[in-house]
Amino acid sequence: MQEHKGISRRKFIVQSCLLISASMVTPSGFALSGSRKYKMGLQLFTIRDAMEKDSLGSLKQVRSLGYEDLEIFGYDGDTGKYYGFKATEFKKVLDDHDLTTSSGHYNLPAYFDKPEADLMRYVDQCIEGAHILDQDFITWPWLDPKFRTMENYKILAGKLNLIGERVNKSGLGFAYHNHDFEFLDHHGENGYDLILKETDPALVKLQLDLYWVMHSSKLSPAELINKQPERFVMWHIKDMDKITRDYTELGSGSIDYISMLPGLPLSGLQYYYIEQGSNFAVNSMQSIEDSAVYFKKHLKKFL
Template identity: 60%
Template sequence: MKINRRTFVKSAGALSAATLVPLAGFSKAKKPKYKMGLQLFTIRDAMAKDPVSTLKQVKSLGYQDTEIFGYDGVKSTYYGMKAADFKKLLDDLQLTATSGHYDFSSYFNQPMDKLLSYLDQCIKGAKAIDAKYITWPWLAPDYRTPDNFKILADKLNQMGERAQSAGLGFAYHNHDFEFVAHNGTTGYDIILGETDPTLVKLQMDMYWVVRSSNSTPAELIAANPGRYVMWHIKDMDKVTQDYSELGNGSIDYIKMLSTIDTDALEYYYLEQGGNFATNSMQSITDSAEYFKKYLRKYL
C-alpha cells in the first residue's frame, strides 16, 4: 500500500503519542516515594562484627536508608567508628541514616539536666551523620506507671523543644507496654494527650500496634494527624506472635499499606527484632525481597 508523506507523519505522530502516554504512566507508577529503610538493630550481631561489609550487603539488597542504634555519646561513635567516619561510609555506599534510637531510658530517673546533657551529645552525633530525627525508643519496666508516663510526657516536650531548636525532629517509638490499661487509661493515651504535637512526633511500630493496641494503625493515624512521621514495618509469627520475616507472618501488609493514609509519613524502616528463620542477614534478605515484590509499590 502506498503511503504519502502526510499520512505517514500523521500515523507516526499518533504512534508516538500512544507510546509516550503509557511509558510516562509506567514510570510514575514504578517510582517509590520513599527510600526503603532498615532499622539496623535487626542485624545488630552482624554490625557488631563487621559494620563495613555488613552495610555493603545491606546496600546490595536494595536498602537505601537506615535507622541507627547504640550511639556512644561520650566517644561520639557509631558501631566503633567516629561519627565522621561512619558518615563517610554511608556516603561511599550512597546510604543515609535518617533517624536514631538512643538510650534515653537510662536517664529517666536522673535530673533533667543530665538527660538534656545526654540529648546534646545525641544531637551532636545526629547532626554529624545528617540524621533528621532523634527517637526515644523504649522505657524500662520499672518506670511504666501512669505517674511516670506523665513525667515522661513532660520530658519529651522539653527534649522535643531542644531538638527542634537544633534543627532536628524528635519522636517517640512505641512497644506493647504503652497500650496496657491502668484504671481505664494507657501510657499511650497520656503521651498522646500531654505532649505537644509540634514538638513530639511519633514513630509507629506497626507490629506492636497490631498485636497490643485496641486501635489499628490506620485509626491511630486518622485520630492524630500530622504526628506519625516514621513507621516500623515488621511481621508477626502466625503461631507464637513473635517477630517474623515479612510475608511469613499474619499481618496483611498488602491490605494495610494499600489503603492506609501516609499522612505525615517521612521515613519507614523494615525491622525484625529476633526469631530469625536462619539468621539476621538472611532475614533482611528475605524481607527485602518480599517488600520489593509486593509492598514497595504502595510507598
C-alpha cells in the first residue's frame, strides 16, 4: 500500500473548524449557536437500489436535493472498487457532482472470525481506498447475530482497538456504528457499555445512530453523548414509524428531532448523515427527497 503523505486541504479545513468550534463550547458542553455549520449528509445505503441501477443519475439527483456529503458502503477491497468504479474513478465522479464523502461503512465485520492477518490486510485496503476518496473516517458498521454475546463484545473491543491504531497511524479516524443489539441486557450488562469501557477513546470514535438509541437504549442520546462527549464524532439521523417502529421518512415518525437536536452536545460532532434503510412510502429516491425537504425546513438550523 502506498504511504499517504501530508494532509489534504479538506482535512486541514475540518481540523481548523474543530479548533474554532471547540473554543466556542459552553462550560456545560453545549455548542454555541452558529459555532459551526455542517454539510447535509446522506448515507448511500438508503438508495442502494437506485445506485445499483444508475449511480451517476442517482448522485446527480442527490446533489440537486441539497445533500453535500456522503457516507458510502460496499467497498470491494480486492478490486479497489466503490459502486463498480475504481477508487480514483469514483473520486472523480464525486468531484464532478460537487460531492464529498467523509466516512465509509466498510465490510470489516466479515473478518470478525478470520485470522488477524486477513483482517489487517483488508484494513490496509480500506485505508488506501479512503485516502483516495479523501475520507476522514473508516467505520465498523455491524456485528453478525451469531457473535452477539458479551464474550464476543470483549473480543470485538480488542479488534476495534487494533484496527483503530492502524487506521490512526495512517492519518485517518476510525469509528464504531451502533444498532439496537448493543443495548440488549445481558445479566445487567450490555455490549455498548462494554465497548465504551474497553476501547481506547483516542483510537476508536463512535458513530451514534439516533434512531436505534431511541428504539432500544435505556439512556437518551444526550445521556449517552454526555458520557464521553468528544467520542461521538458522527450521527445517523432517521425517523421511526409511529406504529411499527420501523424506519420512516423524517417528519412522519415519532422521533421529535425539533426538540432533541438543540439539546444534544455538539462538542465532538464532525459529520451527520440522514438515512432510511427501508420501509419507503414510495421509493428510496422519493424518501431522501421528502426527508431533505423536512430537514432543511425544520432541522438544519440546529446543525
